[in-house]
Amino acid sequence: QAVGEDAVPEPRELRAPDGAPPPRLTVIVPTRDEAENVPVLLGRLAPLLTPLRAELLFVDDSDDGTDQAIAAACAGAPVPVRLLHRPPEARAGGLGGAVLLGARHARGEWVLVMDADLQHPPESAATLAAVAMRHDVDVVIGTRYAGRGSTAGLDGPLREATSSAATRLVKAMFPRRLATVSDPMSGLFAFRRAAVRLDRMNPLGFKVLLELLVRHPGARVAEVAYEMAPRHEGRSKASLREGVTFLRHLSRLRGRRLVGQIRRRPRTPADRVRQLVRMVCFGLVGLSGMVVNTAALWFFYEPARLHHLLGAALATQLSTSWNFLLVDNLIYRRTRVGSLPARAVRFFLLNNVLLLLRLPVLQALVFAGVGVLVANAATLAALFLVRFLVNDQVIYAA
Ligand code: GDD
Numbered sequence: 513q514a515v516g517e518d519a520v521p522e523p524r525e526l527r528a529p530d531g532a533p534p535p536r537l538t539v540i541v542p543t544r545d546e547a548e549n550v551p552v553l554l555g556r557l558a559p560l561l562t563p564l565r566a567e568l569l570f571v572d573d574s575d576d577g578t579d580q581a582i583a584a585a586c587a588g589a590p591v592p593v594r595l596l597h598r599p600p601e602a603r604a605g606g607l608g609g610a611v612l613l614g615a616r617h618a619r620g621e622w623v624l625v626m627d628a629d630l631q632h633p634p635e636s637a638a639t640l641a642a643v644a645m646r647h648d649v650d651v652v653i654g655t656r657y658a659g660r661g662s663t664a665g666l667d668g669p670l671r672e673a674t675s676s677a678a679t680r681l682v683k684a685m686f687p688r689r690l691a692t693v694s695d696p697m698s699g700l701f702a703f704r705r706a707a708v709r710l711d712r713m714n715p716l717g718f719k720v721l722l723e724l725l726v727r728h729p730g731a732r733v734a735e736v737a738y739e740m741a742p743r744h745e746g747r748s749k750a751s752l753r754e755g756v757t758f759l760r761h762l763s764r765l766r767g768r769r770l771v772g773q774i775r776r777r778p779r780t781p782a783d784r785v786r787q788l789v790r791m792v793c794f795g796l797v798g799l800s801g802m803v804v805n806t807a808a809l810w811f812f813y814e815p816a817r818l819h820h821l822l823g824a825a826l827a828t829q830l831s832t833s834w835n836f837l838l839v840d841n842l843i844y845r846r847t848r849v850g851s852l853p854a855r856a857v858r859f860f861l862l863n864n865v866l867l868l869l870r871l872p873v874l875q876a877l878v879f880a881g882v883g884v885l886v887a888n889a890a891t892l893a894a895l896f897l898v899r900f901l902v903n904d905q906v907i908y909a910a
């Protein structure tokens with residue numbers, strides 16, 4: 513990737529109208545084979561940009577002469593226009609890489625990103641930028657899924673269904689970050705340059721905005737509704753392959769944390785000793801929990817006369833509560849992160865998943881003639897290491 517980026521030329525100044533003030537806004541338009549669309553886009557967009565003190569920056573990955581079409585069409589444009597053409601060997605990151613590269617060269621305090629195929633009506637894009645620059649926010653999203661927004665311009669019901677399903681999936685995957693965002697994968701959005709750390713971003717494919725939002729949890733976000741129009745000419749570059757790239761992008765965004773945590777194993781000898789101490793403490797707590805568990809199971813099984821599997825399930829809830837109190841307050845008191853309910857949910861989830869594994873084994877042991885209490889204790893002890901590692905490396909990973 514780095515090699516490819518080194519090979520990228522600097523943006524070429526195509527048009528610098530006399531007396532144009534330094535831009536406040538950089539409009540980035542990524543293009544890939546849009547030769548027929550750019551003259552229409554420039555004709556409608558450029559006049560709207562003058563009052564916004566904007567410059568236009570095309571980042572082009574085309575082989576159909578889009579770059580020449582841009583150069584020809586911007587001849588009389590009232591705003592500054594630059595063009596960055598990436599040769600075939602330097603097209604790292606596809607659409608996302610192009611937008612990021614454009615952002616690195618932006619001169620405005622604000623950046624607006626929009627498509628070249630007129631699916632983002634220039635009037636809506638200009639309004640969005642104007643609204644963004646008037647407010648004390650960091651990111652403004654053009655949404656099709658709120659207010660008067662609409663996806664009418666998406667080609668066909670299949671694409672509409674995919675878009676809304678993907679949006680729901682992504683919102684479920686990042687519930688907190690995207691709680692107030694209705695269109696996290698919009699291609700029309702603006703951001704304040706100073707609020708975004710471009711070095712943190714590593715977009716893959718089409719979903720640049722999603723990458724930006726997930727990597728900047730503190731950014732202040734607002735939305736402006738717009739109606740997506742049909743593509744003017746040519747074809748969408750979305751493809752099955754882009755779909756697969758999208759899934760890879762998602763797993764990278766989501767998987768990063770879990771994998772990062774597990775990899776962050778103790779490195780120094782002192783860390784190893786500390787982990788060993790935690791394991792011993794965890795073992796002692798576990799032993800006390802086993803006493804609670806066994807006593808509870810005895811109660812449910814003998815005087816209360818419940819079935820032993822039901823008894824084991826109930827006993828596990830009691831001993832899990834006991835263990836959680838001790839583990840959370842004694843062993844990980846100083847390193848625990850997240851809210852108490854969040855930690856409790858994960859703790860109980862783990863123990864109940866393990867319970868599901870234990871029950872069949874318990875049943876088999878009882879069937880083989882082992883006493884209920886002993887068989888239950890044996891299944892608890894067998895999972896000690898799993899329980900410790902998941903707690904230490906995931907639930908309470910500092
Ligand atoms: N530089 C560059 N490199 N530009 C690209 C590339 C690329 O590899 N791929 C596509 N583009 C440009 C197109 O030329 C167009 O200007 C814009 O990016 C959007 O591409 P389309 O092919 O028209 O995408 P779409 O309409 O299917 O998807 C749009 O809507 C989605 C939401 O429904 C995009 O805005 C997506 O980002 C958005 O998620």
Ligand code: MN
Binds near residue numbers: 743748
């Ligand atoms: Mn499009």
